[in-house]
Amino acid sequence: MMAQHSEAHQKYPPHPTLALLGDWAAAGAIRALDLSLTRFIHTQAPEDDPAVLLAIALTSERNGHGHVCLDLAQALHHPQTLLTRLRDDQPLAQGIRLALARELGALTLTDWVARLRASSAISRAEDARDPVDPRPLVLDGDPERPLLYLRRYWAYEQRIAEGIQGRLQQPLPLPETPLAGLLDTLFQPAGDQAAAPSSSPGPGPDWQRLACALAARSGFFILTGGPGTGKTTTVVRLLALLQRLAAVQGLPALRIELAAPTGKAAARLNESINAQVNALPPPEGIAGEVGPIPTRVKTLHRLLGPRPDSRRFRHHPGNPLAADVVVVDEASMVDVEMMVHLLDALRPEARLILLGDKDQLASVEAGAVLGDLCQRAHRAHYTPDTRDWLARVSGQDVPEAMVDANGGALDQAVAMLRTSHRFSDQGGIGALAARVNDPQQDPRDPDAALAAVRAVFERSAAEPDSQLGRVAAIQLQDEADPRFDEQVREGYAGYLQRLEQAPDDPDASARVDAWAHDILQAQRQFQLLTALRDGPWGVTGLNTRIIQVLRAARLLPGESDAGAPAQRQWFAGRPVLITRNDYTLNLMNGDIGITLPVPVRQNNEVRTVLRVAFPGEAGQVRWVLPSRLQAVETVFAMTVHKSQGSEFEHTALILPDAPNPVLTRELLYTAITRSRRRFTLLYSQASVLGEAITRRVNRDSGLSGRLLRRHPPAPAPSPP
Numbered sequence: 001m002m003a004q005h006s007e008a009h010q011k012y013p014p015h016p017t018l019a020l021l022g023d024w025a026a027a028g029a030i031r032a033l034d035l036s037l038t039r040f041i042h043t044q045a046p047e048d049d050p051a052v053l054l055a056i057a058l059t060s061e062r063n064g065h066g067h068v069c070l071d072l073a074q075a076l077h078h079p080q081t082l083l084t085r086l087r088d089d090q091p092l093a094q095g096i097r098l099a100l101a102r103e104l105g106a107l108t109l110t111d112w113v114a115r116l117r118a119s120s121a122i123s124r125a126e127d128a129r130d131p132v133d134p135r136p137l138v139l140d141g142d143p144e145r146p147l148l149y150l151r152r153y154w155a156y157e158q159r160i161a162e163g164i165q166g167r168l169q170q171p172l173p174l175p176e177t178p179l180a181g182l183l184d185t186l187f188q189p190a191g192d193q194a195a196a197p198s199s200s201p202g203p204g205p206d207w208q209r210l211a212c213a214l215a216a217r218s219g220f221f222i223l224t225g226g227p228g229t230g231k232t233t234t235v236v237r238l239l240a241l242l243q244r245l246a247a248v249q250g251l252p253a254l255r256i257e258l259a260a261p262t263g264k265a266a267a268r269l270n271e272s273i274n275a276q277v278n279a280l281p282p283p284e285g286i287a288g289e290v291g292p293i294p295t296r297v298k299t300l301h302r303l304l305g306p307r308p309d310s311r312r313f314r315h316h317p318g319n320p321l322a323a324d325v326v327v328v329d330e331a332s333m334v335d336v337e338m339m340v341h342l343l344d345a346l347r348p349e350a351r352l353i354l355l356g357d358k359d360q361l362a363s364v365e366a367g368a369v370l371g372d373l374c375q376r377a378h379r380a381h382y383t384p385d386t387r388d389w390l391a392r393v394s395g396q397d398v399p400e401a402m403v404d405a406n407g408g409a410l411d412q413a414v415a416m417l418r419t420s421h422r423f424s425d426q427g428g429i430g431a432l433a434a435r436v437n438d439p440q441q442d443p444r445d446p447d448a449a450l451a452a453v454r455a456v457f458e459r460s461a462a463e464p465d466s467q468l469g470r471v472a473a474i475q476l477q478d479e480a481d482p483r484f485d486e487q488v489r490e491g492y493a494g495y496l497q498r499l500e501q502a503p504d505d506p507d508a509s510a511r512v513d514a515w516a517h518d519i520l521q522a523q524r525q526f527q528l529l530t531a532l533r534d535g536p537w538g539v540t541g542l543n544t545r546i547i548q549v550l551r552a553a554r555l556l557p558g559e560s561d562a563g564a565p566a567q568r569q570w571f572a573g574r575p576v577l578i579t580r581n582d583y584t585l586n587l588m589n590g591d592i593g594i595t596l597p598v599p600v601r602q603n604n605e606v607r608t609v610l611r612v613a614f615p616g617e618a619g620q621v622r623w624v625l626p627s628r629l630q631a632v633e634t635v636f637a638m639t640v641h642k643s644q645g646s647e648f649e650h651t652a653l654i655l656p657d658a659p660n661p662v663l664t665r666e667l668l669y670t671a672i673t674r675s676r677r678r679f680t681l682l683y684s685q686a687s688v689l690g691e692a693i694t695r696r697v698n699r700d701s702g703l704s705g706r707l708l709r710r711h712p713p714a715p716a717p718s719p720p
């Protein structure tokens, strides 16, 4: 015992800060990983300064919450935003918060930075580029906003900035006359062409047309916008424009790749892109051969070429993708590591076009790349050069409030679509999403935010027949409120009732497939979303409760694998979510399947066995044995994070009864915008809702600063 004790002491000398961090880890305020890393660095580079040890632990802790770095000034001014794992009702919470405030209170920014600079564990940005620099952390950022990174994340951010910068500075030959003519053909006024988009309704320019023009002249481009604002419509026109421009210039047809971060998001883009491509006006009057626009969307993993048991991909700088243009949809879900792999896999001259909704939740992993790059999208910041060029080629006038003589190169490569063609912002889902996302909202006034949101629910209740996407709010008494059960029965009955129509002829495989296809479609009618994983309001608790409710209503069969917890049992009707890519089965993280009773012939007898049906390509059904599915979970309830990239006809979001830092405006907005026709909010405490609307996701990162700092405004191509 003594020997063990002294060994431990030898390994980790009893430094007071490490002891304090040990207490925090024991209380769950930081992760064991954060503590181990700090201890490890302490042993490798005998680092005794408490201010340095604290900074290392906090940087690692922030990484665990999706931050790329630690913003030192923010940490000093708002220590309450740190240690977000700590819940206020935890017994030691108050003591830990006081200790953190005391440690940070003893520091000034200048003093902290000076001590970090003196540390042998921390590199300065200018030295960190040296590949043999062994120091595990990097201090970067501006004097007024110093940022501390774990080296890996610093390198990721650096590579992303370089990959984007290289593309922003790449000269692209762009003849103005054919560009203007092609934009005219692709954006004909309404009536001239049934399915083509008309000039945008309401005041202001046609942002879709403007975005196409801007994207055509840039090696890197971001198109952001809320649901139904026409991102897919615009990108299809952009790709047509690029192919036609190539033909006009006598260049070879472009090789285009379409990708999305999850299988679900890829399938959704697949569904919408076909119709859009077919609706394109024919390429008349172009002498050369016009290249095709692909309609098959791959997952990003598939595009980059996964390698078994490796985080690396088949495509990298030494073996880049044979693509001239790569479009990535739902880019808000792409984390820093994946963005690095994507940029690494592209030839330097390949164009990259990102599509996404900047206001949605960022990826679970570190970084909010799209959000960072779109920070200035609302006000555009187009330079006078860009404004004049856009007026010439697209005939669209940028509003003066969006012109900025100091706009940066990145600003000129971002366009935001502002009008939803699916929802009106006057009522229902569109109005609710707009209120929750209101940039004018005062974060210190949750009551005002709550009142604005309530008004939308009241208007929708007064117009129950509205076609604008109905929204409803139900205030539950507690977690056992029977109105929750009603919602669940009503929501899931649609597909569960179809289980009874199972064909009983084992030889009628086409009928079995058609029945399964119908059920898969019906399952997309309703989805319950929650913010949390654990507890009665989290995925696990809710799934158990829903199974009970559906069994009591005889919508689910009672029998199941004896002894297995309800969550893991296989039973007819169980919807499952794939939680890890499985390349052998060709199932991707986020795919949803349904367990169905299927008739089979065994030894001349007809028996019913359970198989899991997944949507396949072109309306086909793929069948998988339950025992082959390794990483799945029941998905009657799904986290909002997992729902990204999916849409359902009716989405219901249930909020917990106590405040929680994961409840943010971005989470509410993402949940609301998963709904195509109906959205129901289930909550028990109005204060929890009010807090959620006013809390913003804030992810520390230096990406936008890095790009803004290093990029002078791009000169607009001059007239020929």
Ligand SMILES: Nc1ncnc2c1ncn2[C@@H]1O[C@H](COP(=O)(O)OP(=O)(O)OP(=O)(O)O)[C@@H](O)[C@H]1O
Pocket (backbone or CB within 6 Å): 196, 197, 198, 199, 200, 208, 225, 226, 227, 228, 229, 230, 231, 232, 233, 234, 272, 421, 422
């Ligand atoms: N300018 C326009 N005028 C009229 N209808 C349009 C216009 N642009 C898009 N639409 C229609 O609006 C709907 C949504 O468009 P689209 O799918 O391109 O949007 P999106 O931003 O990609 O949507 P989401 O990301 O929510 O799937 C489609 O039915 C499309 O035909």
